[in-house]
Amino acid sequence: MVNEGIFYRFLLWRDKHIQEKNFILIVSFLVGLCTAAAALILKTLIHYFQHWLTGNFSSDGANYLYLLYPVVGILLAGLFVKYIVRDDISHGVTKILYAISQRKSRIKPHNMWSSIVASSVTIGFGGSVGAEAPIVLTGAAIGSNLGRLFRMEQKTLMLLVGCGAAGAIAGIFKAPIAGMVFVVEVLLLDLTMTSVLPLLITSVTAATVSYIFTGTEAMFQFSQTEPFVIERIPYVLLLGVFCGLVSLYFTKVMNWIEGSYRKLNNYWKKFFVGGFMLSVLIFIFPPLYGEGYDTISSLLNGQSAHIMDKSIFYGLHESNSYWGIQIFLGLILLFKVFASSATNAGGGCGGIFAPSLYLGCIAGFVFAHASNYFPVTMYLSEKNFALLGMAGVMSGVMHAPLTGVFLIAELTGGYALFLPLMIVSMSSYLTIKMFLPHSIYSMRLAQKGELLTHHKDRAVLTLLNMDSVIERDFLTVSPEMSLGDVVKVITKSGRNTFPVIDERGILLGLVQLDNIRNIMFRPELYERFHVYKFMVVAPAKIQEGMSMEQIMRLFDDTKAWNLPVVDSEGRYIGFMSKSKIFNSYREVLVENFSEE
DSSP: OHHHHHHHHHHHHHHHHSOHHHHHHHHHHHHHHHHHHHHHHHHHHHHHHHHHHHTTOOSSSOOGGGGTHHHHHHHHHHHHIIIIIOSOOOSHHHHHHHHHHHSTTOOOGGGGTHHHHHHHHHHHTTOSSBSHHHHHHHHHHHHHHHHHHTTOOHHHHHHHHHHHHHHHHHHHHSOHHHHHHHHHHTSOOOOOHHHHHHHHHHHHHHHHHHHHHHOSSOSSOOOOOSOOOGGGHHHHHHHHHHHHHHHHHHHHHHHHHHHHHHHHOOHHHHHHHHHHHHHHHHHHOGGGSTTOHHHHHHHHTTOGGGTTTTSTTTTHHHHSHHHHHHHHHHHHHHHHHHHHHHHHHTTOOOBSHHHHHHHHHHHHHHHHHHHHHSTTSOOOOHHHHHHHHHHHHHHHHHTOHHHHHHHHHHHHOOGGGHHHHHHHHHHHHHHHHTTOSSOTTTHHHHHHTOOOOSSHHHHHHHHSOGGGGEEOOOOOBOTTOBHHHHHHHHHTOSOSEEEEEOTTOBEEEEEEHHHHTTTTTOGGGTTTOBHHHHOBOOSOOEETTOOHHHHHHHHHHHTOSEEEEEOTTOBEEEEEEHHHHHHHHHHHHHHHHOOO
16 A cells, blocks of 8 residues: 555656656656566577477487477466466467557556466477567567556557567567567557657667677678679569468468367367377478577578488488478478467467568578579579568568568668568568458458558547447337327437337338428328338448448448448347447547647
């Protein structure tokens, strides 16, 4: 109670002496410090587990513990989530998008630490996923809960969630620019003058802390020994198309596999199926173990001969160098999505940042390696194209070409390849957009109509609550009622429309005051006419659960100002009016999107 009193007095002092916009900058700095610390803890734990478990593995043959470690990892992570956290912490970025769209940017406090624990065990023991989505959820949770601690309003909470995500990317990748761009492209937040400075402060702070503890060198050591020449641009465009198709394959197959696992409808069934699939794939293809960053480093540094180390295929590349490596990496390109899906579905916790970087690196290498086999084609630098492929697949999977460009440039120091990075990213993005309108993160929310977007009209409609705009004070009539009975109902109502419902509550039609105005003042007709004779069919019906965007499209198509709302069985619920929606729209617009 004493501490609460002191904190309450601090809040009063802050309100009196520190302007809101200045205090936001202070909080964004704190978010940067906390997210960098979380990123460092997560990376340290993962590396500790991996070194402890696999540091003494033989590089010249199969290691049978690959069959055991990944299963133990997802079991420990799954039990931790199931019995200690007791909440779903998977699909971190999707949860952030949902929190921004539907939960007023409120993320549960346990997300500040639970993802770190679960993902470090999952990945450290070999789960074929990445640590970046969990740390992004951790960062967003830190921003959300710090904002709630200091009693900040919803609009500011949304900004702090973005700051947390930006700080997490900047901290774990040492990539401050990519952190900011990620928030704009993937989390779909508007970049305004109000939001630029807090995002910048958080990103720079997190990256600086990472520099202090891990050094200023790029995450992947890359030296460009073969300069890019303009004649290779057609090949870069083709690589972008290839990366777009790889992204499409990854997204579609992941959604299909996750849907198949959901049908199992039992935790232990999911664990056994996922664990079996994961352990077998990692035993056959050891590069699938963990994040796969060792494989990326090998390909970026021209050391592809080491790809088959620690596997049952060791030595194959010596007898047939070209085809051995090409087939091995081609199979990994196909099976990586199965390993990543099995990890998460089996109980593990991880994201698709690292898998998309991993797949992109292999895709770029395979593309260049295959092209160089044919003497009629221009020679392509395999390590340059491996780097370009990372940007291509990331841009395609996340629908975020700018994030792909800046992240890969900052991750590798490959700034000299900025032009081809932009070309391959845009080419990949345009390719996948022809098939999928939404990224792997936003697809589930978009299908439910719960996705917040850059399109301000759609964003506001997403934030509107359907129940809040349903009007339920319309008086109803039955089809057998006489005109005289209807006139009595009209005298008690201030409305011009009356829904016609049967004894089960099913909406049959409408009585419009304009349609009966010529007969309602003639008493001699009161018993001659009944409702079923002069009622009209509703121009359209709004189904309960429709998204606000679909509802507004119905209003536009029918040119109506009022439309009835029914449930899935056609029972009348109420009416929705354009004017009511516009009033609510204005309130939400002012509350969430007005500039300070």
